[in-house]
Amino acid sequence: MNTKIWLSSPHMSGNEQSYIKEAFDSNWVAPLGPNVNGFENDLQSYLNEDIHVAALASGTSALHLSLILLGVGHGDEVICQSKTFSASANPIVYQGATPVFVDSERETWNMCPIQLDIAIKDRIAKGNKPKAIVAVHLYGMPYKVDEINNIALKYNIPVVEDSAESLGSTYKGKNCGTFGDFSILSFNGNKIITTSGGGALVTKTQKQKEQAVFLATQARDNAPHYLHSQIGYNYRMSNIVAGIGRGQMTILDSHVAKRRSNHEFYVNAFKNNTKITFLNEPEGYFSNRWLSCILLDSESTREGLRLALEKENIESRPLWKPMHQQPVFKDAPSYLNGVSDELFEKGLCLPSGSNLTDIELNRVVSAINTYFVS
Numbered sequence: 001m002n003t004k005i006w007l008s009s010p011h012m013s014g015n016e017q018s019y020i021k022e023a024f025d026s027n028w029v030a031p032l033g034p035n036v037n038g039f040e041n042d043l044q045s046y047l048n049e050d051i052h053v054a055a056l057a058s059g060t061s062a063l064h065l066s067l068i069l070l071g072v073g074h075g076d077e078v079i080c081q082s083k084t085f086s087a088s089a090n091p092i093v094y095q096g097a098t099p100v101f102v103d104s105e106r107e108t109w110n111m112c113p114i115q116l117d118i119a120i121k122d123r124i125a126k127g128n129k130p131k132a133i134v135a136v137h138l139y140g141m142p143y144k145v146d147e148i149n150n151i152a153l154k155y156n157i158p159v160v161e162d163s164a165e166s167l168g169s170t171y172k173g174k175n176c177g178t179f180g181d182f183s184i185l186s187f188n189g190n191k192i193i194t195t196s197g198g199g200a201l202v203t204k205t206q207k208q209k210e211q212a213v214f215l216a217t218q219a220r221d222n223a224p225h226y227l228h229s230q231i232g233y234n235y236r237m238s239n240i241v242a243g244i245g246r247g248q249m250t251i252l253d254s255h256v257a258k259r260r261s262n263h264e265f266y267v268n269a270f271k272n273n274t275k276i277t278f279l280n281e282p283e284g285y286f287s288n289r290w291l292s293c294i295l296l297d298s299e300s301t302r303e304g305l306r307l308a309l310e311k312e313n314i315e316s317r318p319l320w321k322p323m324h325q326q327p328v329f330k331d332a333p334s335y336l337n338g339v340s341d342e343l344f345e346k347g348l349c350l351p352s353g354s355n356l357t358d359i360e361l362n363r364v365v366s367a368i369n370t371y372f373v374s
Contacts, residue, residue, distance in 0.1 A: 005363060007315040008190040008291060011255060011355040016247030023240050031217075033239030035246055042249045043185070043200060049178040051202050052209040055237035055245070056216055059164040059186030059199035063134070064091035065212045065235065066160045066182035066201060072097050072131045077123055077333075080134040081111040081143075081162075082322040083340035088134055088162050089323050100130060101324045101334040107282055109343060110143035111135050113151055119335040120155050133159045137166035137176050138320075139349075140192070140259075140290035141279060145171045145179050160184065164199070167192050168256035168288035177202050192255055192290055192354075193248035195241045256288045258354035262361065263289040266350060269365045270294070273372060275301060291349045293319060299345040306348060308371040314364055319347030 019035055028034060040053040047053075056062050072078055074096030080089045082101035092099045102119050105112040116133070123130055133152050135143050152159045161180025163169075169176040177183045183202035187195040203209045214220075219232025237245075263278075270276045275297045281287055296302040302318065309316045321344050324334040351364055 002313045002363065005314045005351050005356070005360050006353060007317055007349060007351055008353045009355060010189050010194045010196075011251075011353060013247050013251040015250045016244045019243030019246045020240055023243050028239045031236055031238050033242075035239045035242035036237055039237070039242040039245040039249070040200070042246060043202075046249065046252065047175045047178050047202065049175065051178055051183075051204060052206050054201045054203065054209050054212045054216065055242055056199050056201055056212075057235045057237060058197060059162075059184050059188065060087045060091060061216070061233065061235040062184035062186075062199045062201035063088065063160060063162065064094055065215055065233070066184060067091055067095050067097070067132060068215060069182065069208060069211055070132050070158055070160070076131040077128050078132045078134060079116065079119055079123075079130045079157075080323065081136045081138075082324045082334065082336070083109060083138060083320055083343060084136045084162065084323065085164075085320055086323065086326065086328075087164070088136055089329065092134070097131070099323065099329060099332050101322070101329070101332055101336075103322075103324075103334075103336045104138075104339040104343065105144070106339055108141050108143055108285070109138050109279060109339075110141065111148055112337060112339065113144055113147035115335045115337055116148065116151055119333075120151070120157065122335070123333070124155075129155070130157055133157055134162055135159055135180070136162040136164075137169060139279075139293055140166045140169050140288040141281070142166065142169055142171040142176055142285050142287070149179060158182070161202075163202075164188075165191070165290045166288060168252060170286040172284045182208075187245060187248070192259070192288055193245070193252050195237070195245040195248065198237050198241050198245065200237075255354040258356075259289045259292075259352055260287075262352050262354075262356060263292040265361055266292050266294070266365070270368070275372065276368075289352065291352045293347055293349050295343070295346045296348065297346070302346050302348050305368065305371050309364070309367055312363070312367045314351060314367055316351070317349045319343050319349065
């Protein structure tokens with residue numbers, strides 16, 4: 001059998017081990033240390049804005065802390081993009097709040113400004129103004145930042161920018177991860193760079209970062225004994241994991257370039273296939289193309305192709321199943337236009353890793369072409 005082609009596997013630079021070795025040599029294997037500070041500084045420099053970064057255990061923990069800092073609690077409502085991974089919505093429930101799901105638009109596949117405005121007006125009319133908006137840059141494609149943020153400003157609702165999939169993407173020349181009142185990053189094993197697990201919270205002020213770090217380290221008060229006046233969490237990134245991140249930062253731009261090259265390879269390979277379409281970059285948008293995604297002409301074609309690739313030991317995956325379709329969120333309010341449902345029915349993610357070889361890319365293309373001529 002052919003070797004497995006993964007959807008998006010980790011891609012090491014070779015530089016990670018030097019940072020990890022330094023941590024071991026200096027015995028900084030405890031939860032904090034120089035690599036944590038260094039990784040945060042690396043991210044701040046890369047994002048190139050007046051922001052502050054707290055390195056955490058996951059993107060989910062970053063999103064959770066952002067909601068806590070925004071005062072989201074029991075009985076509140078938080079608007080969330082429906083077309084996303086469940087980790088965008090789960091922390092809302094952690095806080096005892098209710099997610100309110102908003103559908104996508106076709107140009108970027110992200111939150112639809114029209115549906116967002118409808119949702120906010122309706123929630124206010126029902127007596128529960130949303131406490132926050134969780135907007136996602138899906139698959140590395142920036143959401144409609146100006147439109148979404150202007151609506152948020154109009155109603156005075158803070159935006160949590162979910163940039164878990166979009167490190168290295170830009171909107172009008174500005175880095176994703178800098179547009180929200182809070183922004184979150186993910187370094188999970190399949191992301192553009194990885195720390196095996198891990199994430200980060202991007203804040204606008206140093207005080208917000210300090211509050212996040214305080215909560216992320218069990219909310220221990222300043223006392224010689226263990227004193228806690230509020231609930232804390234074990235959410236801080238370890239020094240060893242941060243060392244992996246420091247090594248990954250040295251090749252972030254090249255990872256983005258390779259994933260964009262993969263996308264262009266697929267576009268050129270299937271330009272004459274009328275059953276395959278791609279998500280194009282609108283003017284002013286730059287996607288890291290974390291995953292290369294295609295739309296087929298029907299759900300049966302999508303599933304048939306997925307199974308054909310699986311038979312060839314090639315991993316592919318349907319687009320995220322919308323949150324309003326998830327059993328766990330069946331009772332949540334939703335404002336829908338049908339776009340995310342259609343994307344789920346017809347969409348497929350193709351192997352996209354920055355470590356894919358030309359031989360592997362050609363294997364994927366060959367398997368897809370064989371499916372369509374068989």
